[in-house]
Amino acid sequence: MSKKKYSKEFKLKVLKEHEDGASFYSIEKKYDIVLGTVKRWNAAFKAHGEEALEYHNSNLCRYSAEFKQSVVSDYLSGGGSFETIAVKYGIHAESTVLKWVKLYNSHEELTDSRKIGGYLMAKDIKSRKTALEERIRIVEYCVSHSNDYSATAKEFNCSYGQVYSWANKYNQNGIDGLKDGRGRNKTSDELSELEKLRAENRLLKAEKRRQKMEIELLKKLEEIERR
Incomplete structure (x- = not known):
């Protein structure tokens, strides 16, 4: 099943519903959104504003080796969960942080993302x-x-x-x-x-x-x- 794409306007709408008292769970059930997603949107919005709600194709994001190392070091030093670290650094998927940590712990080098596209x-x-x-x-x-x-x-x-x-x-x-x-x-x-x-x-x-x-x-x- 392909991953659903949500517009910034839709995300702002559901976050307004949460602000007005609706729980994350009730919103996700109402709109058939994967559990935990609206909570992540809310955290990203509070940390980085509306820009964090823009749709991003994670496959096209580019990160330097130094940036990845900083993220991994922050996580391993107890800086937060995968979710909170992703929000803190403006990374649009917590699975990306997990992947970098997996590579680091497997003694593989963290390299620049797609150096030449x-x-x-x-x-x-x-x-x-x-x-x-x-x-x-x-x-x-x-x-x-x-x-x-x-x-x-x-x-x-x-x-x-x-x-x-x-x-x-x-x-x-x-x-x-x-x-x-x-x-x-x-x-x-x-x-x-x-x-x-x-x-x-x-x-x-x-x-x-x-x-x-x-x-x-x-x-x-x-x-x-x-x-």
């Missing part, structure tokens, strides 16, 4: 023909990098849409979902049972690595939250 570059890469084995490698890379479709598209020089489609087809139908379903299957899209088992094993290992990393991170974050 990386997201747009990934969007502009044209679709190309691929064999099944390559699609398996692409999905394996994508899974092990927390489904970063843009980075995967750039790494393998294929389109963002292809990566997104293959990752979803794999999630729904496994290795068979990555076969070329147009017309008769080509030789390059055929695997022996042994090859298929090996490919499935690689993808399962990639998923387990990702899950292990996330579990370890959550444990660290819980320890920090308890301080």
Whole structure:
């Protein structure tokens, strides 16, 4: 399901309802808004004014490595929850803060966002023909990098849409979902049972690595939250 987009005018309207006495929960239920969203709008509005209520495509936001480090350091030093840190720094999604903290705790370098327009570059890469084995490698890379479709598209020089489609087809139908379903299957899209088992094993290992990393991170974050 695609994420709903709300105008600044709509956000101001519901915040006025809250100001007049309506609870966040009742407003969210009334307008079928994801729980916690109106509370986040309210916090952002109080911290940064109406500009914070403008719709922003988070994929197009650019942040420097230094800025990311400051945000992560603030969170790890007990500066607040993901939500409050996001509001404090004018970041439009608390999940962005979580992602940076995950990277930092995994000993990965925090780098400038899309130094040369990386997201747009990934969007502009044209679709190309691929064999099944390559699609398996692409999905394996994508899974092990927390489904970063843009980075995967750039790494393998294929389109963002292809990566997104293959990752979803794999999630729904496994290795068979990555076969070329147009017309008769080509030789390059055929695997022996042994090859298929090996490919499935690689993808399962990639998923387990990702899950292990996330579990370890959550444990660290819980320890920090308890301080």
